Amino acid sequence: MADTYDSTQAPRSLVDSAAVYIYVVDYHTDEILLANEYYAKHLGVATGRMEGSLCWEFVMGQGEGRCPFCPRSFDVGADGVPDPEPHSSEAYNPTLGIYSNVTAQVVEWTDGRMAHIITVTDESNERLLREDLLRLAYYDRQIGIPNRTKLENDLGDRPGGNYCIIAFDYISLRYINDAYGRPSGDALLKNVVEWIKRFDIAGFEVYRIEGDQFCILLDNADMMSAAGLADRIFERFQEPWSVGSPGDGAFVTTRVAVCVIDGRTGFESPAQILSIIERTLHISKGFGMVAVYDQEMDRILKKDIELEVNLKNSVTDGMRGFEVFFQPIVDPKKGLWQGLEALARWTSPEFGRIPPLVFIKMAEQTGLINAIGQWVLDTAIGVCAGLRLHEADGFFLDVNLSPLQMSDEKLVSNVLLSLQKHGFPGSSLALEITESEEVDEGGYSRPMLERLRALDVNIALDDFGTGYSNFNNLKFMPVGILKTEKRFIDDIVTDEYQQFLSYVLVELAHAADMKLIAEGVETPGQMKELMKSGADYFQGYLFAKPLSARDLGEHVHKFREADPAFESAYGQIAGDEQSAGRIHSHGKNYRRPLLHDG
Numbered sequence: 001m002a003d004t005y006d007s008t009q010a011p012r013s014l015v016d017s018a019a020v021y022i023y024v025v026d027y028h029t030d031e032i033l034l035a036n037e038y039y040a041k042h043l044g045v046a047t048g049r050m051e052g053s054l055c056w057e058f059v060m061g062q063g064e065g066r067c068p069f070c071p072r073s074f075d076v077g078a079d080g081v082p083d084p085e086p087h088s089s090e091a092y093n094p095t096l097g098i099y100s101n102v103t104a105q106v107v108e109w110t111d112g113r114m115a116h117i118i119t120v121t122d123e124s125n126e127r128l129l130r131e132d133l134l135r136l137a138y139y140d141r142q143i144g145i146p147n148r149t150k151l152e153n154d155l156g157d158r159p160g161g162n163y164c165i166i167a168f169d170y171i172s173l174r175y176i177n178d179a180y181g182r183p184s185g186d187a188l189l190k191n192v193v194e195w196i197k198r199f200d201i202a203g204f205e206v207y208r209i210e211g212d213q214f215c216i217l218l219d220n221a222d223m224m225s226a227a228g229l230a231d232r233i234f235e236r237f238q239e240p241w242s243v244g245s246p247g248d249g250a251f252v253t254t255r256v257a258v259c260v261i262d263g264r265t266g267f268e269s270p271a272q273i274l275s276i277i278e279r280t281l282h283i284s285k286g287f288g289m290v291a292v293y294d295q296e297m298d299r300i301l302k303k304d305i306e307l308e309v310n311l312k313n314s315v316t317d318g319m320r321g322f323e324v325f326f327q328p329i330v331d332p333k334k335g336l337w338q339g340l341e342a343l344a345r346w347t348s349p350e351f352g353r354i355p356p357l358v359f360i361k362m363a364e365q366t367g368l369i370n371a372i373g374q375w376v377l378d379t380a381i382g383v384c385a386g387l388r389l390h391e392a393d394g395f396f397l398d399v400n401l402s403p404l405q406m407s408d409e410k411l412v413s414n415v416l417l418s419l420q421k422h423g424f425p426g427s428s429l430a431l432e433i434t435e436s437e438e439v440d441e442g443g444y445s446r447p448m449l450e451r452l453r454a455l456d457v458n459i460a461l462d463d464f465g466t467g468y469s470n471f472n473n474l475k476f477m478p479v480g481i482l483k484t485e486k487r488f489i490d491d492i493v494t495d496e497y498q499q500f501l502s503y504v505l506v507e508l509a510h511a512a513d514m515k516l517i518a519e520g521v522e523t524p525g526q527m528k529e530l531m532k533s534g535a536d537y538f539q540g541y542l543f544a545k546p547l548s549a550r551d552l553g554e555h556v557h558k559f560r561e562a563d564p565a566f567e568s569a570y571g572q573i574a575g576d577e578q579s580a581g582r583i584h585s586h587g588k589n590y591r592r593p594l595l596h597d598g
Helices: 012-016 037-043 124-138 148-156 173-180 182-197 223-236 270-287 295-316 356-366 369-386 403-407 411-422 446-453 471-476 496-511 524-533 549-553 564-574
Strands: 021-026 032-035 087-093 098-108 114-122 163-170 204-210 213-219 241-243 250-252 256-262 291-293 322-331 336-348 352-354 396-401 429-434 458-464 481-484 515-519 537-539 582-585 588-591
Touching: 021 037, 098 124, 124 148, 148 204, 148 213, 148 270, 163 223, 163 270, 173 182, 182 204, 182 213, 182 241, 213 223, 213 270, 223 256, 256 270, 270 291, 270 295, 291 295, 295 336, 295 356, 322 369, 322 549, 336 356, 336 369, 336 537, 352 356, 356 369, 369 396, 369 403, 369 411, 396 403, 396 458, 403 429, 403 446, 411 429, 411 446, 429 481, 446 458, 481 496, 496 515, 496 524
Parallel strands: 256 291, 336 396, 396 429, 429 458, 458 481, 481 515, 515 537
Antiparallel strands: 021 032, 021 114, 087 098, 098 114, 163 213, 163 256, 204 213, 241 250, 322 336, 322 537, 336 352, 582 588
């Protein structure tokens, strides 16, 4: 080994001048042969005190055997021969109180024996900096628990799936922050986390996925115990939590969505798990209960994911598989088709015809609704303009808008472009919005509705009476048409309360200078009762099912030629003595006015 080391002893002055810890140890006996002044000074001893002693007494201060990171453990190769190349490792040195990088090299000492030259550098500051950076990257700043990135890493370290996940979405957090301030919201979250950490369960960690979503990762847990813990969380959130300062705070009842996911189901990646958490929490939110992700749900969600991909591909491929159908809106007084509601239909290339409620909701969740909505609007206007329906007296085209479209800054300009493109008057277009918080008095969509009205476009309010709107606010809303839900007339032939309610809704609409469309008319009996109430327009299968653009062209004459069935129905009503009588409901008499004569 003569050619692998320097046989001359380094001058002590050279070793002592180094600002790092250096010592030389006999390879076989662990006796310190040389220690520099820098090392001895930091230990508070003389170099002579170190030299001749066993190295582990000063390195680890234990005096009971070699250190866990002894260079002998990595210097000896598989053949038992010492490796002359230098090796490094990181370790904490308790006698110096530092995190260190230890470099050791086997050499032949000046007297011919084998030895280690060991250099120790202080890495404490660098380690603290790394820990700070890791904490910033992997821990939530507000409440100090692991974040989404840390969760992804931890899930990646568990490829076997021997774990369960409980996720919960703090639905009311934004309102608490708005009402009591962000610090109070953060304090509440800390209280929730501390409450969870008191559970007598081994091997779990709490993560903050994002602002109001959290999850608990349970190692080696079965689904039964995980579901029980999820139920405890869900039930606790049915009770009030304290927010604000002790003694000055308030108690708030919050809403939460909770789901349980079995890691043994088999997932391709942490990103897929996080996507499934999002989807399963959405199910919990919709049903108001703990959602359990099992094999059946896995099958359903995987199908949803495939369907979602199909939907995106169809939209980006020129709206492939999409059609617009039209259902007539009838004026019973004229006996004519007066308007049309445009209805989107989609046939997936892999799954066939998909119900509108399914793909519209999916489009809203994936951000495709604006593109689909604009295509339906432009296509419907183009079809009606091509058939010159806007030239019929009082004709209007009713096109649905998603609440999400109301937040699209381009909505008004897109509507204007479609009207101009097809030469279609704004007065012949009605944009239908579903009754919700967004269209209530003071809601964020009010300015958008006003801008649409400035284009002479009508606004129709769908499902009136089933949602959030205040009857008193109707006169302040820029709405010209009300549409009632089908359930209001299902039993109108035999149910006197429904008969009276239909009359009240009509009178309410007329008092606010609005027209009322009764949806879901399927039988002549329903039509007659609604004619008695004075409803302005009817819509339903009694008159026609939704028609394709081609079929619509074969029925254009119905916008100009009256249906004699309506005249006959009015004659029957006029001859019915009960039409001018009283409606009996729950023991009370409600006077119904005579039939409107139009």
